[in-house]
Amino acid sequence: MKWFVRVAALLAAAVCLAAQGREAFSGSFKHPAIDYETSPLNDVATRLDQQLANGSKRLQFDAARGYLPSVLEALSIPIESQVAVFSISTPA
DSSP, X not given: OHXXXXXXXXXXXXXXXXXXXXXXXXXXXXXXXXXXXXXXXXXXXXXXXXXXXXXXXXXXXXXXXXXHHHHHHHTTOOGGXXXXXXXXXXXO
């Protein structure tokens, strides 16, 4: 039965890749409209990184959860949005 699941997953992946075919992005990330390499970054993660680098922001360490609660708060992400999914197929 495991081989069937593996074959089905492989077939599904192949179908997804084939479906993208002509529609997949084929441009350059250096194109001026995208300009990932040289344009200045302005997003919440970059701003947090800058605040941590210049010392204006510090993350609090939680003994049970590490820095996660502090990072989520700094990024304005509700802690309730964090979900772990376990199923019978989850590797041990």
